[in-house]
Amino acid sequence: MAKTLIGIVSSTKADKTIVVTVASRKTHPLYKKQYSVSTKFMAHDENNECETGDKVSIVETRPLSRRKRFILEKIIQKPLLRESDTQGVVKGDATEASKDSKSKAVEPSTEAKDDATQSTESEEATQ
Secondary structure (H helix, E strand, O other), X not given: OOOEEEXXXXXXXXXXXXXXXXXXXXXXXXXXXXXXXXXXXXXXXXXXXXXXXXXXXXXXXXXXXXXXXXXXXXXXXXXXXOHHHHOOOOHHHHHHHHHHHXXXXXXXXXHHHHHHHHHHHHHHHHO
8 A cells, every 4th residue: 555645845846846845743752742753755746737835645656766756646735825926025015015005995085075075065955
């Protein structure tokens, strides 16, 4: 029976190869403290469909090269934001952009102001 592992893609630099980081928790035999261990596996990605940050499932297979012993079974989940999407944003720019969007949301448009003044004028005229 072949092993199936679930992990996060940490590199896609090589052609048709991905590096998957698999995290597991172990217990120390003497002190009984739990600690996390991460192991990297190289896996074959035939169609180059994975990107960094994807959660994938890999399956053990015959040796494909010196270090590749797994193939990509399926992509389980793609991240909402990738690291490459956030690299262009600087902290100062992000806070200014959020302030601008908040100020735009608070200020009513000029058309809404005109509508509000017309409705108050029409109410005054009817009284």
